[in-house]
Amino acid sequence: MMADRGDIAHRPDGSGGQPQEWLLRAAFDGTGMGIYLTDPAGHITWANPAAATLLGFPTDELRGADAHDMLHRRLDGTLPPRSGCELVTVCREGRSVRSEFATFATAGGSLLPVSWLASPLDPDGEPAGVVVVFIDIVERLDAAGRQAEQLVRAQKLTEQFRLLTELSAVLTQTLDVNEAMTRLGRLLVPRLADWAAVDMFLGPRDLRRLAVAASGVEPVDPSWFAELPSLPKGASRSALVRVLRGEQALLLGPEQIAAPPDGPLAAAHDALFNVLGGSSAIVAPLRTPRRVLGALTVARTSATRPYTEADVDLVADIARTAALAADNACLFGQQRDIVDTMQRHLxxxxxxxxxxxxxxxxxxxxxxxxxxxxxxxxxxxxxxxxxxxxxxxxxxxxxxxxxxxxxxxxxxxxxxxxxxxxxxxxxxxxxxxxxxxxxxxxxxxxxxxxxxxxxxxxxxxxxxxxxxxxxxxxxxxxxxxxxxxxxxxxxxxxxxxxxxxxxxxxxxxxxxxxxxxxxxxxxxxxxxxxxxxxxxxxxxxxxxxxxxxxxxxxxxxxxxxxxxxxxxxxxxxxxxxxxx
Known part of the structure; x- marks a missing residue:
């Protein structure tokens, strides 16, 4: 028997031969691709086991069914019109059609992403039907999705790196603290926030708001730049107070933003949210290895785009970069006062x-x-x-x-x-x-x-x-x-x-x-x-x-x-x- 089967593909004299029916059946049944045949009217006349497995229908149930009505679906699960179906036109126009992405209905009611190739059957020159070969592309889509996610993450990291690089370049172009913090706000709004504010210590107890930038608000209210209340002596739940006392960057949601202030400094911070709005915010310390210079507040007003923990890390990095620039500017100011005196004496x-x-x-x-x-x-x-x-x-x-x-x-x-x-x-x-x-x-x-x-x-x-x-x-x-x-x-x-x-x-x-x-x-x-x-x-x-x-x-x-x-x-x- 084995010898007979080995002689099926070619005859002993070397001339070509036709495969026997059992070999063709083994080939169709053993492949991992789904295959089904239709008559000229589009009814399924035969389907291999792989097609039945992929679609979840028994072979007997597939046989005789209208392929278009039973299988073809849009991405939203609805049945496309027969007149516009590419598979239907194969038999009618006598040409092969290929699709890299389509969806077939399964017995369980779900949609199966597939890639398919359909070719007309016309052994005697007359349309006899269509052969459809399809494969499951779920794994391919998953891999593509993972690749897309990695690409999105890489793009986001690149954008963050570009922002930090631009920030460093912009802030080091000036040695004036007020100008540096004003540039910081302009760089963050609207790229990262709908509004941003910088509060800094200019002396042991002199806390001032140096910069406010807000989308669509120009110029900002001069009263926002008045001297701020001192840090309270007791405990406070205010994010600004906590950050100025040395805590890490804090993420604020609608509940924290809406909480009533528990002191004058918290009220001054809350006033910005009352005027400019905010459904999500981050308060990060302007910290150097020596001290906390102040705080950076960034806020978004739309509830559809809240900040995440990943954003907290980014804003914390931005605040550290800004703090180093501000510290250099402060040190320069102190040195300038010294050398101005020196110059007058010289x-x-x-x-x-x-x-x-x-x-x-x-x-x-x-x-x-x-x-x-x-x-x-x-x-x-x-x-x-x-x-x-x-x-x-x-x-x-x-x-x-x-x-x-x-x-x-x-x-x-x-x-x-x-x-x-x-x-x-x-x-x-x-x-x-x-x-x-x-x-x-x-x-x-x-x-x-x-x-x-x-x-x-x-x-x-x-x-x-x-x-x-x-x-x-x-x-x-x-x-x-x-x-x-x-x-x-x-x-x-x-x-x-x-x-x-x-x-x-x-x-x-x-x-x-x-x-x-x-x-x-x-x-x-x-x-x-x-x-x-x-x-x-x-x-x-x-x-x-x-x-x-x-x-x-x-x-x-x-x-x-x-x-x-x-x-x-x-x-x-x-x-x-x-x-x-």
Missing amino acids: LTPLPQVDHLQLAARYLAAPAGSQVGGDWYDAFVLPDGVTAIAIGDVAGHDLEAAGQMAQLRNMLRALACDHKESPSLILDRLNKVMAVASDVPTASVILARIEPPRPGGEPDTRMLRWTSAGHLPPLLVTAHGQARYLEEGQSLLLGVHLDDVARRDALVPLPPGSTLLLYTDGLVEVPGTNLDTSLARLRRHAGTLARSSLHDFCEEVLALAPSPRTDDIALLALRLPPPGR
Whole structure:
């Protein structure tokens, strides 16, 4: 028997043969795919066991049934019209049709997701019916569903990572606490919340609301930013109070939001929900490793989109990032207060002697510690001559400020102790710097405003100066003629070349003229030619010859680059008019 069956597929002579009926039946019965045949009218004439198993109908019950009425269903379980059924058109049009997704009705009343292929039967050229082969795609859909869920989770994690990255970038662009927290609110609304609020301690007991952002509310009520009540001494069920006392982020549902407040601070928090609404909220601490700075509240007003525990983790991460930015801003503010005081003490008041007018201005760089290496000085020497100086140590931070103070004080001491020309004083300073200072290099102008020369014009004083790599002084006459004093240039301080001598320059200062010393922050603009900026300053200063010295300085500062990247120091000297 086994030998006979082995000869069915091919005859011994190698010519093709037709499978016997029992082999075809075994093939149809043993496959895992459902197969059924219909006559031209669509009635099932035969079904294999796999079809009966998948559909839950006995084979005898399937035989003779109208395939369309018995099996075909829409996704909602309703019977589609026969006229639009793709399976019905197979026999009528004589072409194969395939569907990757359809639903068949089962004996239990459920829907079976299937993928099917239907082909017409026409062995003699006449339509004899249709063969339908289908497979169960439940496992495939489950796998696709799992993949879709994983994709959704991955997309959500990517979006959260993008939000945290953007948040870090935005918050680190400012060192102002109020501005940072305002940016935080704008970033979260409406992306993550319908409204958000930030409450922070600005002192041991000074709790304030720094930011409120709400969808469709612009501008927000100024009263929301008033000082908040202090933390209560006793226990409180308020989420804000609990978080400010050190608890982790809290998820609030409608019941917690609707609960009556149990104290003034809770009432101030509750007032936001009364005005802006809220059916779900998260209150997270603005916490650093050192302390709790405040709290972030985010809320959603729609009950169809409540926050989940996963959202709590995200908001907690956001609050931690914001807390670090706020802490840095607070530390910067404290440092700025210290260095502002330091700057005021380093830049001493200007003397007013011998009918000379002196005025100075200092603008710190907008970034860094708001104090830097630019400086000016004016003082009266033991011989009665007024000395003026301006300089620039590289950098605009605390280190540059300290180096500037060293250089300025050493220059003052050397100028007062040695009755020498400015060039010799700078030579001495250059040697002292090498052993008594950590200043690497610096540019400096040192000048003496000397009385009129014997036999010269009685109202014309003399300027004796030297420049160690600094930008040239600008002299503006009372008639508006302006020119740069290019003489007296030599090497930067910190550069030691024995064969290069410093030299002095001597020019008359006409009565009523104005001498301007300045640092490079006034004229150097990245990407712009320096000569162009100097020419612009010269032309503008010429128009200010008859302005008061105060207005002269203010108008010159108006030429400063915007945005600025460096410190600016100005020192202006106005000579008395003729006869004074």
